[in-house]
Amino acid sequence: MRYIADHDFHFHSTISPCCHDENQTPENILKCAKENGLKKICLTNHLWDENVKSPVEWHPKQRFSSISSVLPLPQDDEVEFLFGAEADMDYEYTVGVSEESLAKLDFIVIPTTHLHLAGHTVREKIQTPEEAAKYWVIRLEELLKKDLPWHKTGIAHLTCNHIMKGRAPEVIKLLDDKVLYNLFEKCSEKGVGIELNMKTLNLSQEEKAIVLRPYFIAKDCGCKFYLGSDSHKIEALKNSKENFEDIITSLDLKESDKFLIGK
Numbered sequence: 058m059r060y061i062a063d064h065d066f067h068f069h070s071t072i073s074p075c076c077h078d079e080n081q082t083p084e085n086i087l088k089c090a091k092e093n094g095l096k097k098i099c100l101t102n103h104l105w106d107e108n109v110k111s112p113v114e115w116h117p118k119q120r121f122s123s124i125s126s127v128l129p130l131p132q133d134d135e136v137e138f139l140f141g142a143e144a145d146m147d148y149e150y151t152v153g154v155s156e157e158s159l160a161k162l163d164f165i166v167i168p169t170t171h172l173h174l175a176g177h178t179v180r181e182k183i184q185t186p187e188e189a190a191k192y193w194v195i196r197l198e199e200l201l202k203k204d205l206p207w208h209k210t211g212i213a214h215l216t217c218n219h220i221m222k223g224r225a226p227e228v229i230k231l232l233d234d235k236v237l238y239n240l241f242e243k244c245s246e247k248g249v250g251i252e253l254n255m256k257t258l259n260l261s262q263e264e265k266a267i268v269l270r271p272y273f274i275a276k277d278c279g280c281k282f283y284l285g286s287d288s289h290k291i292e293a294l295k296n297s298k299e300n301f302e303d304i305i306t307s308l309d310l311k312e313s314d315k316f317l318i319g320k
Contacts, residue, residue, distance in 0.1 A: 060310035062301040065090065066099040067166050067213060067252060067285025068294060072124055073102040074116045078290040083130050085291055090136050093298045097137045099164045100130065104142035105153035113147050113177045121158045139163035143213060145171060148180045150199040159206060164318050166252065168213040169196040170220050189221040190231035201243045209318050211250035211283055216268050226267045237271055241278040250316035251275050253304050254285045265307060272308055281316035
């Protein structure tokens, strides 16, 4: 059975400091999810837990006390609305969420590819695709060493533009197949979800092949996938369903490939 685009497990509201759309409220997000025929959604505002030490100064709106101010989330008979977070990993490979906060979250997404945040996720600005490819691998390796509740954890946007602005395809092409197989075999063993949110609709066939290669390898390793729009604007949320369907078609995904939170 074809993979059904019935969820979105990664998007932001105005609580996230990078979300500037005043219409991106939980109420409007829920309404949009219903219009898109989604059955389960998860709010994942940026988090750096105030109870986790870091050499980095993170935005005060990223504290757990801040992101939990949205509770209780609006609910609907047709759509289950979960409370999650997008927790970063600093340049010392510390993940910004405490065990206490983890227990209160339905789901957590962790990006290993925020390579644009010099002084936060990497010590210094990355200068070359080769350097970006090195840290792409290192940061994913380090994350997979953590003791996390993998059954409710996702790895966010592995092929996003944050890898290296305007040069992400160059970086992805440098990732060795054997290295990717090794990493995704570990992901499969742990049962962590792999996020699908890359924009494929307007890509050429050559560009699409570059972007999709890591996901084909992840699929070959038995990884499970979830959909995440990473929306910061209500219009992007409304338009996400078409892109989800294109990703599903491109990867030939079945319902058996779906990551189910908590399963």
